[in-house]
Amino acid sequence: MKGHPLDPLSNLEIKAAAEACKAYASKQKLGKLFFHAITLQEPAKVKLFAYEDSGPRLTREAFAIFSFPGSGQPYEALIDLDADQVVTCSKADGLASFTVQDILDVEAIIKEDSKIIEVLKEHGVTDMDTVCVDPWPIHPTEEMPMVRLVQAFIYIRKYVGDNQYARPVPFVPIYDPGEKKVVEIKRLHTGPVKLPEQASQYHRDFVKATRTDIKPLDVVQPEGPSFKVSGNVIGWQKWQIRVGFNYREGLVLHQVKYQDGEELRPIIHRASIAEMCVPYAADKEPFNHKCVFDIGDLGLGVCANSLELGCDCLGHIKYFDGTINTPEGDAVVLPNIICLHEEDAGILWKHTEMRTNHAESRRSRRLVISFFTTVANYEYGMYWNFYQDGSVQCEIKLTGQVSTNYALPGEEEPALGTTMLPDVIATHHQHIFAARLDMAVDDHAGGRDLQVSEVDVKALPAGPKNPFGFAFKPVETVFTRESEAQRDCNASLARTWRISNHNKKHPTTGKPVSYKLLPNQSQTLLALPESSMGIKAGFAAHNLWVTPHCDKERWPGGNYPVQNLHNNGLTAWVKKDRPLFGKDPVLWHCFGATHIARPEDFPVMPVEVAGFWLKPVGFFKSNPAIDLPATKNPTSKMHCRNGSSTEATANGNANGCSMDAIPHGGPPNGYAHSAAVKGMNGYH
Structure with missing residues (x-):
């Protein structure tokens, strides 16, 4: 086996896995295969730790999901790539995820469907080249048959580049990908209506009045970047990170470590965004079927964007490619889907000594590992930011276009949405x-x-320990079982969650070394718990869950969430109420955005950011970024009153980030307010 056991599958390995499955199917007389996924079977965690400790060689394995044309029944196969043979193969419980080919087929076939053509004619649409179709997995009801179905939201584009989301039509077809036909048409209105006419454009060819007062802002690294890359391993400053990629999660982080003196200290074994749901507010058909699981229903990896230099990332860029499979089992390379670059991140730390006016200031730099994915109308940018002080930030940037629909009767002032244009509604929803x-x-x-523990900051009760009424302190509660670890954010208590190693103690405090999960305040699922959406998306009912590690427990929304009215994922696992101490706990942090659409979100939504931080708490002896050198950026310039720019100076100090004491002892009381230091204080 070449490379590392966590390296994503190569083109040749994907093809070899497909051929092994085809050979197995032929021997078993199973028929032609339709591949939904061929991906790396990551080694069991215990085996991986043994391997890293100079243990035995690991068998290279692939995991494949396939069905038969016309059927949504998935089969799972484990393939030994060293032996080029299927080890196990079994029928899975559920319906297979959709593929890109499924999605492409929907638009083509719907535009040829005679029933759709007739309904469009009722509304004055005769040119099928103007028709655009957004296929969405359908949130089911109990009455629906257990076959994969798609709800198709139709829009009209009057010309190439026109924004179709300004022109929704008043009906929603239901499409069967297995039978490749429309099985039902859900009408919003009983008869023909006039389609929306008002345009709302974002394409550069149609936005004529662009700003002219923007000067270039370049990110220049004349000596190249500070990071180094070897295969899938990134080294930057004191960080070491292994990058992975798969069809479902997209970007995955493995074996995140920090060099602290002579020791390379582990922080994260594996991190990813494992599921997401987008439930919509609805009180009428057909919009009660809008609740997609973009990761489980389709996959973020298969929808990844190829990023463009100078647009999506700035500076000195390193790109990673990704490889996915076709339905036939061939390999497809997605170029430039993961971006690696550095960014200035403002001030990291600073102090001015008031007695001498000596200032020390260090700018923060962060390493950014990111990828973007487009799922129909929405874009999601997934960013993992690494800082010089040992902090890690996860940011998800939501942008793209809101999913619009034609107004239902009586929706001139919609209660559950926002009017974006006349007769065009964007329904309230969550991500x-x-x-x-x-x-x-x-x-x-x-x-x-x-x-894992919960830390709340609380005021002490009045009494001998709080005689003046000022005292407060952190109160820590350790989770011992899964039932105790279903928790929500609480800003009033400054709530965080701490991951501690009770076998390693800080040399000064004597407390276990730890990292804390610092959440952004985030609303949980608003669908009622007893509703079908509340059951299926039950993992979104809390901001935190903790489970003992299990290699098979990967998907909080279940292995196969497509049209699954139940959740055999996270909410099912925790019913066992397993103990957590000594069981290698895994944290599941649920967060996001509640989107009450604004007119300003149309035609394209400015970025909304959701995310969280992981910060060291007693992990390092002291500030790990105290060793950053004092530097001055030589390309910075000072804007003058006449509008010109000059090289920035530091009033005689060449550094600019480390000020010398003021001659003659400085101003009275040590404060920098006299004319002698005007222009110095604060210039660092």
């Missing part, structure tokens, strides 16, 4: 993401020494 965080806080043995 809730589930991060899977398999932490490794200073742990080299597989998480057995880790524990």
Whole structure:
């Protein structure tokens, strides 16, 4: 086996896995295969730790999901790539995820369907080249048959580049990908209506009045970047990170470590966004069927964007490609889908000594690993930011276009949406993401020494320990079982969650070394718990869940969420109420955005940001970024009153980030307010 056991499958390995499955199917007389996924079967965690500790060689394995043309029944196969043969193959419980080919087929076939052509004629549409179709997996009802169905939202584009989301039509076809036909048409109105006419454009060819007062802002690294890349391993400053990619999660982080003196200390074993749901507010058909699981229903990896230099990332860029499979089992390379670059991130730390006016200031730089994915109308940018102080930030940037629909009767002032244009409604909805965080806080043995706790900051009650009424302190509660670890954000208590290694103590405090999960305040699922959406998307009902590690527990919305009215994922696992201490706990952090659409979100939505932080708490002896050198950026210029620019100076100090004391002892009381220091204080 070449490379590392966590390296994504190569083109040749994907083809070899497909051929092994085809050979197995032929022997079993199963028929032609339709591949939904061929991906790396990651080694079991215990085996991976043994391998990293100079243990035995690991068999290279692939995992494939396939069905038969016309059927949505998935089969799972484990393939030994060293032996080029299927090890196990079995029927899965559920319906297979949709493929890009499924999605492309929907538009082509719907535009040829005679029933659709007739209904469009009723509304004055005769040119099928103007018709655009957004296929969405359907949120089912109990009455629906257990076959894969798609709801098709139709829009009209009057010319190439026209924004179709300004022109929805008043009906929604239901399409069967297996039978490749329309099985039902859900009408919003009983008869013909006039389609929306008002345009709302974002394409550069149709936005004529663009700004003219923007000067270039270049990110220049004349000596190249500070990071180094070897295969899929990134080294930057004191960080070491292994990058992975798969069809479902897209970007995955493995084996995140920090060099602290002579020791390379583990922080994260594996991190990804493992599921997301987008439930819509609805009180009428057909919009009660809008609740998509973009990761489980389709996959973020297969929808990844090829990024463009100078547009999506700035500076000195390193790109990683990704490889996915076709339905026939061939390999397809997605170029430039993961972007690696550095960014200035403002001030990292600063202090001015008031007695001497000596200033020390350090700018923060962060390493950014990101990818973008387009799922029909929405874009999601997934960013993992690494900082010089040992902090990690996950940011998800939501943009793209809101999903619009023609107004239902009586919806001139919609209660559950926003009017974007006349007769064009954007329904209220949520985007809730589930991060899977398999932490490794200073742990080299597989998480057995880790524990998770909740930390609230509370005022002490009045009494001898709080005689003046000012006292407050953090109160820590350790989770011992899964039932205790279903928790929500609470800003009033400054609530965080801590991952501690009870076998490693800080040399000064004597407390276990730890990292804290610092959430952004985020609303949980608003669908009622007893509703079909509340059951299926039950993982979104809490901001935090903790489970003992299990290699098979990967998908919080279930392995196959397509049209699954139940959830055999996270909410089913925690019913066992398993103990957590000593069981290698895994954190599931659910967060996101509740989107009450604004007129300003149309025609394209400015970025909304959701995310969280992982920050060290007693992990380092002191500030790990105290060793950053004092530097001055030589390309910075000072804007003058006459509008010209000059090289910035530091009033005689060449550094500019480390000020010398003011001659003669400085101003009275040590404060920098006299004319002698005017222009110096604050210039760093």
